[in-house]
Amino acid sequence: MTTDLPILTIDFDGVVCAPPFGRNLGIHREFLNADTPPPEARTWPRWLGGPLDHLRFDWRRPLPEARDALQRLAVHRTLVVLTGRRSSPLPWMRRHGLADYFDRILINEGPRKSPHYKLAQVLELSATEHVDDDGRTAQLLAQHSSVRLFLRDWPRNHDLPFDPRVERIANLLALAELIEAGDNTQMKHIDD
Numbered sequence: 001m002t003t004d005l006p007i008l009t010i011d012f013d014g015v016v017c018a019p020p021f022g023r024n025l026g027i028h029r030e031f032l033n034a035d036t037p038p039p040e041a042r043t044w045p046r047w048l049g050g051p052l053d054h055l056r057f058d059w060r061r062p063l064p065e066a067r068d069a070l071q072r073l074a075v076h077r078t079l080v081v082l083t084g085r086r087s088s089p090l091p092w093m094r095r096h097g098l099a100d101y102f103d104r105i106l107i108n109e110g111p112r113k114s115p116h117y118k119l120a121q122v123l124e125l126s127a128t129e130h131v132d133d134d135g136r137t138a139q140l141l142a143q144h145s146s147v148r149l150f151l152r153d154w155p156r157n158h159d160l161p162f163d164p165r166v167e168r169i170a171n172l173l174a175l176a177e178l179i180e181a182g183d184n185t186q187m188k189h190i191d192d
Contacts, residue, residue: 006128008077008179009106009121012089014133015152015172016070016081016098018063030136057089062096069172070101076183081105082121082130084114115140122147131175133157138166150175 010016073079079102083089088107093099108117115137122130122145131150132138135157138149142163149166151157169175 005076005078007080007125008073008129008131009080009082009118009125009127009147010102010130010172011118011132011134011137011152012081012083012085013057013060014154015131016062016066017057017089017092018061020060057085058092060092062098063171065171065173067096067098069176070098072176073172073179074101076179077129078103080125080127082118084108084117119144129179131169131172135160135162139163142166150178 013019070079081089081093081102081104083106085107086109088105090099090105093102093105106121108114110117112120115134118130118132118137119140121127122141127147129148129150130141131152132141133152133154135151138151139160139162141147141149142165150169151162151166152172153168153170169178
């Protein structure tokens with residue numbers, strides 16, 4: 001399904017997949033020091049990590065607006081899941097009818113923690129936009145990339161002092177509306 005549309009990378013948990021009990025407690029409230037080397041992630045052995053991920057994630061539901069938003073976004077962007085998870089969310093995406101909207105799924109199989117892993121992938125893909133719910137990831141990307149950043153607003157990231165390039169959005173549907181409006185404005189200028 002590879003297209004020539006601009007690449008939008010999308011964090012998965014808290015952006016597409018609902019957090020447990022509607023409370024996104026996994027959001028970090030402290031920013032990373034951009035001048036220090038990336039710390040290595042602590043990971044479970046692969047034989048244990050996969051089953052633990054299934055216990056943590058399989059029972060969750062998509063956020064209510066996810067399907068409509070992804071359908072609309074896929075018209076304007078090449079969508080890539082960029083998750084810090086260490087196991088693929090593809091079976092979950094298929095079960096919920098969301099897999100066909102994405103061109104690729106990138107999971108963190110290396111030694112980096114999620115923010116630095118996402119930074120490296122955004123740069124490698126030459127993504128033009130990224131949406132995340134984790135403030136430290138958004139801040140790191142703002143400091144080290146030219147990607148347009150969207151932060152999915154949750155109570156735990158709401159009052160943090162972000163780089164001015166970090167744009168808050170209520171949810172994926174708000175992002176779809178923003179991108180559609182921007183693309184329509186660009187098309188109008190081309191037609192004029």
